[in-house]
Amino acid sequence: xxxxxxxxxxxxxxxxxxxxxxxxxxxxxxxxxxxxxxxxxxxxxxxxxxxxxxxxxxxxxxxxxxxxxxxxxxxxxxxxxxxxxxxxxxxxxxxxxxxxxxxxxxxxxxxxxxxxxxxxxxxxxxxxxxxxxxxxxxxxxxxxxxxxxxxxxxxxxxxxxxxxxxxxxxxxxxxxxxxxxxxxxxxxxxxxxxxxxxxxxxxxxx
Amino acid sequence: xxxxxxxxxxxxxxxxxxxxxxxxxxxxxxxxxxxxxxxxxxxxxxxxxxxxxxxxxxxxxxxxxxxxxxxxxxxxxxxxxxxxxxxxxxxxxxxxxxxxxxxxxxxxxxxxxxxxxxxxxxxxxxxxxxxxxxxxxxxxxxxxxxxxxxxxxxxxxxxxxxxxxxxxxxxxxxxxxxxxxxxxxxxxxxxxxxxxxxxxxxxxxxxxxxxxxxxxxxxxxxxxxxxxxxxxxxxxxxxxxxxxxxxxxxx
Numbered sequence: 001x002x003x004x005x006x007x008x009x010x011x012x013x014x015x016x017x018x019x020x021x022x023x024x025x026x027x028x029x030x031x032x033x034x035x036x037x038x039x040x041x042x043x044x045x046x047x048x049x050x051x052x053x054x055x056x057x058x059x060x061x062x063x064x065x066x067x068x069x070x071x072x073x074x075x076x077x078x079x080x081x082x083x084x085x086x087x088x089x090x091x092x093x094x095x096x097x098x099x100x101x102x103x104x105x106x107x108x109x110x111x112x113x114x115x116x117x118x119x120x121x122x123x124x125x126x127x128x129x130x131x132x133x134x135x136x137x138x139x140x141x142x143x144x145x146x147x148x149x150x151x152x153x154x155x156x157x158x159x160x161x162x163x164x165x166x167x168x169x170x171x172x173x174x175x176x177x178x179x180x181x182x183x184x185x186x187x188x189x190x191x192x193x194x195x196x197x198x199x200x201x202x203x204x205x206x
Numbered sequence: 207x208x209x210x211x212x213x214x215x216x217x218x219x220x221x222x223x224x225x226x227x228x229x230x231x232x233x234x235x236x237x238x239x240x241x242x243x244x245x246x247x248x249x250x251x252x253x254x255x256x257x258x259x260x261x262x263x264x265x266x267x268x269x270x271x272x273x274x275x276x277x278x279x280x281x282x283x284x285x286x287x288x289x290x291x292x293x294x295x296x297x298x299x300x301x302x303x304x305x306x307x308x309x310x311x312x313x314x315x316x317x318x319x320x321x322x323x324x325x326x327x328x329x330x331x332x333x334x335x336x337x338x339x340x341x342x343x344x345x346x347x348x349x350x351x352x353x354x355x356x357x358x359x360x361x362x363x364x365x366x367x368x369x370x371x372x373x374x375x376x377x378x379x380x381x382x383x384x385x386x387x388x389x390x391x392x393x394x395x396x397x398x399x400x401x402x403x404x405x406x407x408x409x410x411x412x413x414x415x416x417x418x419x420x421x422x423x424x425x426x427x428x429x430x431x432x433x434x435x436x437x438x439x440x441x442x443x444x445x446x447x448x449x450x451x452x453x454x455x456x457x
Contacts, residue, residue, distance in 0.1 A: 011302040017277040116401075118372070122329035124209065124251060124456050145209075145456045147282055149304070149329065191304070193246055193280050 002204070003038035005065065006030045007055040009045035009080060018190035022201035035064040040074040040203070043081035049104065049152070050092025052080050062097060069099070069182060076136075076203050077184035082177070083154055085184055091152050100161065100177060100184070104152040112170025120151040121168045125175075127187075130162035132178045136202045137163035144195045146175065146187035154186060209456045210420050211251035211427035212444050213405060214434040216241055218287070219258045221271040225435045238271045239278035245434070246280035248441035251456055253279060254307070254375070254429060257287035258350075264288070269301065276302030286334055286375075290314075295322055299330065307332040307375055310348040313355055313362075316369055323370025332405075333371040335363060337392055338379040344392050351379045363396045363404075374400065375429065377407040385411025385432065393423030405429050413439065413447040420453050 002024050004016050016026050019042065026042075027034060035041060043065065045052055056062045069075050077085050086096045089104035111117040124145040129137075148166070153173035156162060164176035166186070176185045183203065189196035217224040222236045234240055238255060245253050255275065257268055265288075272285060285298055286307030295306045306326075312319050312333050322331050336347040337359040344359035363374055376396050378389030388406045397404040403426035406419040410430040419425045433439050445455040 011276065011300065013273070014276050014279075014302050018280065118329065120327050120329045122327075122372075124211075151327070191280065191282050193249065197280060 001038055002026045002040045002042060003035050004028045004042045004044065005035060005061060005081075007045070007052070007059055007061055009047045009052050009055060011046075012044055015042060015044045015078065015190045018197060019200055019204060022197055022204055024200070024204040030059055030061070032060050032064045035061060035068065038068065038073070040076070041065060041068055042076045042078065043084070044078045045080035045084070046149070047080055048092055049080065049083055049089035049096070050094045052084050053094045053096055056084070056097075066097060066099075072181050074203065074206055075182050077182075078190075079150060079186060079188060082184035082186050083150075083152060085177075085182070086154060086156075089152055099179070099182060100154070101157040102155065104154050106152050107169060107171065115169075117169040120149055121153075122149045123147070125166050125168065125187075127164040127166050127175045130165050130174075131160045132163040134163070134178045134183075135206050136183050136199060137176055137178050139202065140164060140195065140199065146185075146189070146192040146196060148175075148187045150186060207454050208426070209251075209454045210425070210448065211405070212249075212416070212441050212448075212455065213252045213254055213427055213429040214245045214248075214250050214441060215254040215256060215407070215429050215431045216435075217256050217258065217431065218268075218271065220264060221267040223435075224258070225431065237274075239274040242275045242279040242283065245441060246278075249445055249457070250281055250441045251427070252281055252304075253283045255283065255285045255287075256307075257285060269297065272298060272303060273301050284332055286332070290318075292318075292321055292325060295326060299326060305330050305332050305372075307334045309334040309336065312366060313346065313348050313357065316365065319366050319369040319371055323372070328370050328372035331370065331372050332375050333366040333373075334375040334377065335359060335366075335396070336377045336379055337389075339389075339392065344395065347379055351377075351382070359392060360395050360399045363400050367400045367402050371402060373403040373405060373426075375405045375407055378409065381409030382407075383432070384409055387411065387415045388419040388423055388425070388428075390418060390423045393419060393425050397424035397426075403427060411438075413444060416444055416448055417451050417453060420448070
């Protein structure tokens with residue numbers, strides 16, 4: 001069973017339905033026991049970093065999540081669920097789960113080439129492979145499109161953890177990080193059509 | 207050049223697709239969620255739902271079908287029609303809508319555009335502009351294209367851009383439903399006067415029309431309803447055609 005962690009940050013049904021569609025058995029839950037017992041975890045979420053990490057801690061979910069990861073069970077963070085794996089974010093105070101060293105940064109209002117940059121970065125964008133990888137990220141086509149909605153981006157201190165890079169406004173950022181059993185995407189696989197569903201399917205099948 | 211988006215549009219009334227959709231594989235061609243799933247699989251870059259929900263009952267119905275769409279759709283989707291307040295928008299975003307589109311309410315209260323942009327971000331806010339050329343002048347219409355406003359289409363487009371609209375969905379009443387091509391002069395006038403993406407809507411009947419909207423109309427996205435509803439083309443066919451003509455699309 002895959003636990004989709006509900007910590008009060010946005011609509012999780014579309015993630016749940018997408019995982020079910022590719023054959024996963026899911027339970028949307030905010031119960032620490034269920035999370036501790038799950039074979040795999042998905043941490044989705046949209047909204048502010050500070051609210052997210054506070055909600056996780058208040059609902060006593062940070063510990064079972066970290067415990068599950070430390071036992072080697074597959075984990076997938078999506079969007080805010082990715083950013084919260086970092087130490088911190090410029091967006092708001094509060095510390096993240098600290099699995100990916102570094103801080104999420106805000107896209108600047110002006111791009112590297114001096115043009116006004118639209119923030120949030122919202123829409124389809126292409127990715128390219130980085131040094132990290134594994135069965136979930138390797139089959140992604142080079143130049144495949146995924147769907148992004150975010151104002152803050154992650155560029156891990158250790159760039160070898162980046163499986164997929166993306167570029168926006170002249171800034172290279174991590175579209176996906178893979179560290180052993182930990183997978184995290186900045187894009188929304190559940191909104192990224194066939195390429196996104198295929199990625200979710202590979203996560204379900206590992 | 208960023209890839210041009212191909213966007214099927216569905217008209218919804220009381221929770222049902224109005225025109226019906228000719229997808230052979232669908233059990234219920236009038237169910238918004240099934241239609242949304244089918245368009246996702248065809249490769250739509252986005253799906254737009256225009257809801258004709260004037261009543262309170264209609265609003266409640268909308269929450270139900272939008273929830274189902276959010277579960278079934280695999281690409282971003284926008285909802286428009288009768289959205290008049292920040293609360294309306296918040297309710298829709300909470301259940302998984304990617305973008306909202308405002309039209310008459312923005313004309314009534316332009317401040318709504320800036321408040322919404324500030325609250326949710328421009329990227330989530332589409333301003334739909336319905337236009338008609340009267341005596342050589344392009345004028346904004348509201349109330350489903352039935353009421354003239356006296357506003358100039360290009361001036362209005364520039365104004366909503368300044369207020370924080372993330373994109374403009376431009377429908378020409380002259381071209382709509384005729385299937386003889388998009389309104390190129392109007393599309394181009396708005397696209398050249400603004401810095402935000404313009405989606406051309408209304409009038410598409412042939413594959414070449416999509417290309418014209420981009421090449422001549424300078425549109426960033428092309429929207430169509432009937433040609434997709436009635437199965438004249440699939441989204442995939444449109445994209446392949448545009449690709450063959452050298453227009454970047456997400457395949």
